[in-house]
Amino acid sequence: MDDAEVRAIAAALAAGDLRCGARLITRIERGDEGLMPLLQALYRQGGRSRVVGITGPPGAGKSTLISRLVAVWRAQGQRVAVLAVDPSSPFSGGAVLGDRVRMSAHVFDDGVFIRSMASRRHLGGLARAAGDALVVLDAMPWDVVLIETVGVGQNETEIVRHASVVLLVQTPMGGDDVQAAKAGITEIGDIFVVNKSDHLRADATVRQLQAMIELTQRLHPDRGWQPPVLKTNAVDGQGVAELAVRIDQCFEHLRRHEGTTRARQRTRLRHRVNEVLSDMLARRLREDEDPALEPQIAALLSRETDPYAVAAGLLARIG
Ligand SMILES: Nc1nc2c(ncn2[C@@H]2O[C@H](COP(=O)(O)OP(=O)(O)OP(=O)(O)O)[C@@H](O)[C@H]2O)c(=O)[nH]1
Ligand SMILES: [Mg+2]
Incomplete structure (x- = not known):
């Protein structure tokens, strides 16, 4: 790709060409490395949209x-883009369909862009790809970019990490869900939502x-922002207006506390560089895996060498 x-x-x-944006995300999903110069340029000019992450258990x-x-x-x-990233599905087809149905109210509105992403590649690759897609969306005139991902484990938190404000959605049904949330996920949530508030146990949750x-909060006394817990019913819309207000307040808080915001951005960017780096390394290794590795495998079998030396050797060669 030239200049x-x-x-x-x-x-x-920048002119809001939806088809161009969609095509680029498809290329990102396929792992098209030819996009690198474009992504580089877009990153350098970007940083304007408000990125909201939303995660929580399936369903x-x-x-x-x-x-x-x-x-x-x-x-x-406001103009809104939604990126639904589904790490549990190897194909994007199902996810696209499911989310299209749920978001069908917005299908004919060109102030809304809805796109699902999945990957045949491993999760690390998907988190990187989601970050790349956000670079593209950020170059378009969206006021808000929402990134949805199923939160069941560590890899999914990698995806919402791309957002400035993270919503953690729980349901009143399972104590188990809240249990899962304990495993570090409370650290990344800025706003907690107990959805399906029409069910019993919503208040207990x-x-x-x-x-x-x-x-x-006690572990992070310097955090400043006290994450609120809100009840919503997404089917009839109860509590949603208040949720939107809280999201605005959280962005306002970030704007007013530049020091904390910078620190968070720095952490995010360190992660981002690591993500891109490990993706680059994985690609390079895949590319010359066979010819370089085969003789080494024989040496490993006869224990003339060891996996640590082989890995270090590969790293030195591609570095
Ligand atoms: N009773 C009730 N049902 C709800 C509520 N919100 C969503 N649902 C239903 O729950 C089901 C799952 O909703 P989705 O919005 O697809 O959930 P999701 O978290 O996006 O699901 P995945 O993307 O598959 O993880 C649907 O049948 C919704 O109609 C609610 O507040 N109350
Ligand atoms: Mg969904």
Whole structure:
């Protein structure tokens, strides 16, 4: 991709060309390395959209909630992009369909862009790809970019880490879900949502989460922001307007506390560089895996060498 092409695509994105954005995300999903000069240029000019991450267990109501939030923001005249990243599915087809159905209210609105992403490659690759897609979306005139991902383990938190404000959605049903949230995830949530508040135990779940957040706050006395716990019903929309207000407040807090915000950005960027680096290394290793590794495998079999020496040797050679 030459300079002229990079400039032309950047201009198309800035003008809000949806098809151009969609095509680029497809190329990112396929792991197209030819996009590198474009991504580099876009990153350097970007940083304007407000990126909101939303995670939580499967079926917690994330997509339904997003559809509601999108309606609130659209009513305010804001343009919104939604990126649904599904680490559990090797193909994007199913995810696209599921989220299209839930977000069908916005299908004919060109102030809304909805896109699902999945990957045939491993999770590290998907987190990197999601970050690349955000670089593309950030180059378009969206006021808000929402990134949805199923939160069941460590790898998924890598995906919401790309966001400035993270929503953690729980449901009142399972004590287990809240249990899973304990494993470090309270650290990344800025706003906690107990969705499906029409179910029993919603208040108990709210209290449980509040207690967990209190513990986390004690570990980080300098955090400043006290993550609120809100109840929503994404089906009838109860609590969604307040959630939108809290998201605005969180961005406002970030704006006013530049020091904390910078520290968070620095952590995020360190992660991002690591993510890109390990993805680059994995690709390079895959590329020359066979010819370089085969003789070494024989030496490993006869124990003339060891996996540590082989790995170090590969690293030295591709570095
Ligand atoms: N009763 C009730 N059902 C809800 C609520 N919110 C969502 N649902 C239902 O829960 C189901 C799952 O909703 P989704 O929005 O797809 O959940 P999700 O978290 O995006 O699911 P995945 O992306 O598959 O992890 C759907 O059948 C929704 O209609 C709610 O507040 N109350
Ligand atoms: Mg969903």
